[in-house]
Amino acid sequence: IPMVGFAGRDAAAAVHDPLEATVLAASDGDDQLLIVSLDLLQLTAESVACIRQKISTATGVAPTSIALACSHTHYGPSVNDHDVDLVDSYRTHLSHVLAGVCREAMDRCQPARMGVDWGASDIGINRRELRDSRIVLGQNPSGPVDRSVGIARIDHANGQPIATVLNFACHPVSLGGRMAEISAGFPGKARRVVEEMTGTLSLYLQGACGDVNPIRMEHDHDAARSLGVRLGCEATRIWETIQVQDVHSVAFASKTIHLPGYRYDSQTNAENLQQELLRDIAVREKEGEQNSGPLWWARHRLEHVEAAIVSWQTDEALSAVEC
Structure with a gap:
């Protein structure tokens, strides 16, 4: 299947680690919310609308209360190309799978408590480097970077840990631009570290990564492993100290904004x-x-x-x- 994220790559030659979809379902008895995290680069507005509707039909949750978030891995399949049989089939299959997973998540809802806290990680670096009087994609240690690591801990009302939400902002491009193996990248490794160390399911939410790339970019899976371990360990450190509390209501807001196009001055x-x-x-x-x-x-x-x-x-x- 064609890959997306870098130009000049051949179709995927192998699968290094699986791509996952993770769902967090929440309800206060009146309002319902679904957050779906996907190991994909991106989805078009058209695809989002289609997937939301299929999930809504399967679960009864309003489309406007369904959030789809891509991890932005650059080592996944293209889902936006049209008239490519494998891509069309993958996209159709994806919507059916997500509808089923969301239905299962809703069916498994249980009384829970939640807590939130923040840490920090240094695995990202600003990529706008001034080199030979030109701005290039490189490393700029003095450039702005959001190092915040956000963690939401969700426990059963009886105290048993259930789920962890991990938020961090950094492009998942640590394997370089030539890697032709399917991979969730460092977010996938961070998620697995959290799951292994906390015993919970983990959902990764990509932040506003903008001009932030990983400090390691190599044609080797060890870079993603190392970065993911560092991020996952920081997330677990935060998780261990979070105090959960009762949550009495669920709220979700969705708004479409229109941005003016850039017109090149003249x-x-x-x-x-x-x-x-x-x-x-x-x-x-x-x-x-x-x-x-x-x-x-x-x-x-x-x-x-x-x-x-x-x-x-x-x-x-x-x-x-x-x-």
Whole structure:
């Protein structure tokens, strides 16, 4: 199956560790909530709406009370490509599996208490490095980084630990851009560490990772193992000291926001960049590049630049532009 997260990679050649979906179900008797964590890079709004509806049909939970959160692993399958048989089948199967898992989570709800606390981890580093008068993807120790590790501990009313929610912000890219083996990356390892040390099920929620990459990026699974162990141990340290308390109500809010598209300051600037990208692409293709990262990125940028130019000419709004 095609992988997603880096350009220029072949289809997945093997599975190093399994991808998981973890569900937290909560109810106060009146309102219900489902949080679904997925070992995937991302989902489109269309896919989210479809999955929410299938889960809602299976559980009775309103679609607006179902949160889907991707761990953002860069070593999972593509689920957004269309007209690719394996991807279409995977996407369809995924929605059915999630509906069943969520139904099971709702059926297994039990009286519980919860506590929350925070720690810190140094496994992330700002990736915007100034090198030779250019900003590149590298390491910038002085750049902003959110080191917060958030932990929610959920125990049964009788005191038996049930579940742990782990929140941290860092791109799961520790295996580098050439790895063609399916993996949940360091979030998966951190989750397993927490589960082994606490005896609970663990759900990983990716934070606003922005420009934060792991301090180790190597074409080797040991980097993900090491980072995951460090994060998982910090999470467990926090977990051990959390005091749980009764929770009397469940609340969930969902809001869609519309962001203005970036228009490159002027139509002239956009058209100049368009020509620059066209020349760059032509040179790369002439030199025999077919599926390289730089060629993919140039085409990706060109697509959005041309969309911006069209929006000027037709006065149409852009929902999002990424360059």
